[in-house]
Amino acid sequence: MLDYVRPYIEKIEAFLNKRKETLELILIGGLAMSFYGEERYTMDIDGEVSCSEALFYALLDYLKREGLNFNIGEDISHWGVIPLPEGYRDRAKTVYKSDYLTIRILDPVDFIFSKLMRGTEEDFKDILAVIKRYKIRGKDIIERGNLIKYPKDPETLFFKKKIEHLLSLIR
Secondary structure, three states: OOOOOHHHHHHHHHHHHHHOOOEEEEEEOHHHHHHOOOOOOOOEEEEEEEOOHHHHHHHHHHHHHOOOEEEEEOOHHHOOOOOOOOOHHHHOEEEEEOOOEEEEEOOHHHHHHHHHHHOOHHHHHHHHHHHHHHOOOHHHHHHHHOOOOOOOOHHHHHHHHHHHHHHHHHO
16 A cells, blocks of 8 residues: 555554444445555545445544545445446455455456546547556456446437546457
């Protein structure tokens, strides 16, 4: 784990140790990149949490008091119009575990889809770095994309164009 990730984890650990409650966090975004072997400095925590409702709201208050930026919620698959491929939680890998905190990251191919949701230039850089590191093929992306339940929405067409753009970049 890179040094810039450690302060985030230490802050959450301190909070959980006082409460003696457990939390599972599936990281996405910049912090997750360090666990995929790519260094990218970030100023926030993005991810899906699994915990009690009381712990969730107490954590939000704590992170605000500590001055940490965050975007966390119960279901990252529904943060946008396009959901993540079905089964993403089952494929997520544990990268850190302590008495009260478990941190997981998405399977690299699922991570690609999480980054495509926003689809900024920085997201595409992250995607290409993960593709290179894990030797992900276009076929892998297409197969995983088949696990998405696309809504009947104009956003679906835009999202599929992002996939096509990505596939053209890696050909």
